[in-house]
Amino acid sequence: MDSRVLESALRALSRYPLCDRCLGRLFARLGRGWSNRERGEAVKRVLVMELHRRVLEGDEAALKTLISTAPNIGEVARDVVEHLSPGSYMEGGPCAVCGGRLESVIASAVEEGYRLLRAYDIERFVVGVRLERGVAMAEEEVKLAAGAGYGESIKAEIRREVGKLLMSRGGVTVDFDSPEATLMVEFPGGGVDIQVNSLLYKARYWKLARNISQAYWPTPEGPRYFSVEQALWPVLKLTGGERLVVHAAGREDVDARMLGSGRPMIVEVKSPRRRRIPLEELEAAANAGGKGLVRFRFESAAKRAEVALYKEETARVRKAYRALVAVEGGVSEGDVEGLMRALEGAVIMQRTPSRVLHRRPDILRRRRLYSLDCTPLEGAPLMECMLEAEGGLYIKELVSGDGGRTRPSFTEVLGREAVCIELDVVWVEHEAPAAPA
Ligand SMILES: [Zn+2]
Structure with a gap:
């Protein structure tokens, strides 16, 4: 046969029953704008016509071929086979590829x-x-x-x-x-x-009060603390999602406020049922959930690739803090000057704090303290300090020394025990590198 399309079709159909779609799919790249069903149907008809022509011209082998292939070709071959050789058409099996499904x-x-x-x-x-x-x-x-x-x-x-x-x-x-x-x-x-892909939003939060955790912290008696995550539940409700996850650029201690710039985060809603809710509406819902204790700003939609960049504690993150520090035996102007001279610009060597050792590996970090500015408070053994540090420096341990696990420390420099009794994060610089497009 001098048509390669018909030749291929005959080779396939002589061995396998094929529906129109599965036959036509063998020639999917020939012809444009047709479905494979149309291709398969056309090829079957022409193939039957060609075999019929040969039979009419006295080719006996063609009649055999037509009769033996007809069950695999299907209905379209029935009438001509019955006409040429009554009683010889047989039903074939279901399509060898798709089972007719x-x-x-x-x-x-x-x-x-x-x-x-x-x-x-x-x-x-x-x-x-x-x-x-x-x-x-x-x-x-x-x-x-x-x-x-x-x-x-x-x-x-x-x-x-x-x-x-x-x-x-x-x-x-x-x-x-x-x-x-x-x-x-x-x-x-x-x-x-x-x-369903998650909804992802770039946002920021501010913790205006102490004793608020970032993640929801359930206990049998109810949540341990009010949390940033819990404050966001109205967003979950609004979007009809199954679960909400906060991917924040780091976290502050439960008893530290987050002020100033707010902390950048990506809010993820898994399996949402409503996707087209304006940012202002989401922000309003979140702020209602925050009850004046946590505030939110919703900035834009985020890409999946950006989540990892937000979570990464990169060296490019700088943070500023306000700390209230108690010093054994009181604080003098001289103490404050000595402290600032010794620590400003210093690289702090910090082993994982003993208070988090049960959940974090014991490693040594080197983090720079960029600036330190302390003011003694009159009439109390206290000073108020403004600090700016590389992300990842534990401030409470920088003050106490954590039994020598953080060096140098306020305690070490002063030669007397210093304790951080209040801590606020006032500023987080976060330059997440641009996500790949
Ligand atoms: Zn099929």
Whole structure:
């Protein structure tokens, strides 16, 4: 036969029953603007016509071929076989690749997929396919038998067809760059599930009172402290999400306030059901949840890649603190001068503080104290200190010395015990490097 398309089709169909789609898919890159079903149907008709022509011209082998291939070709060959050789048409088995399921799975995936996209307020999506191993293997065998080389995979066909049919319903579009969800289609099972991407917002928080934790801290008697996370629950409610996660650029102690610049963070809402809520509305909900103890600013949407950059305690983070320090035996002007001379600009060697050793590895950090400015308070053994330090320096231990685990320290320089009794973070510089586009 001098048509290579027909030759390939005949080679495949002489060994395997194939539905129109699975036959047409072997030639998916030939012709434009047609479905694989149209391709397969056309090829089957021309193949039957060609064999019929040969039979009419006296080719007996062609009649044998037509009769033996007809079950694999299917209905379209029935009438001519019955006409040429009454009683010899036989029904064939289901399609060797898809088992005859492709058409119905695509149709049901579109129904279920559309329902899910609506339920989760999704406008931009992609389709993924989980293929049973047997199907992929059968597909390879048929490809090999046909030897055509102009085909596509069944996965590609399902992805494209389901995507196209969903888009034709309006309001949703396939978007590979920034999908809001992935629809996963099981084949041949036909199940569909949705993986909804989290909502991510760049935001900041201010802790205006002490004894507020960053993360929710449940105990059998209720939360241990009011938390930044808890304050954000109205945002979770507004977005209909399943869970909320705070990715903050570091954290302050529970008893430290966070003032000044506020602390940058990314708020993540997992599996939201409403995605298009204006930032002002989210911010208002968060501030209502903060009850005047925690304040929020919602700045913009964030990318997934930025989360890691926020969490990283990089050397580029600088922080400023206000500390109230008690000193054994009181504080003189001379003490303060000596302290500032010894520590300003110093690199502090700090082993993991003993109070967090149970949950953090014991390592040695080197962190610079950029500036120190202390003022003795009259009539009390206290001084108020403003400090600016590299991110990751533990201030309470810088003051106390933590039994010699932090050096130098206020205690070491003064030669008398110093304790930080109040701590506020007043400023966090955070220059997260730009996320890759
Ligand atoms: Zn098929």
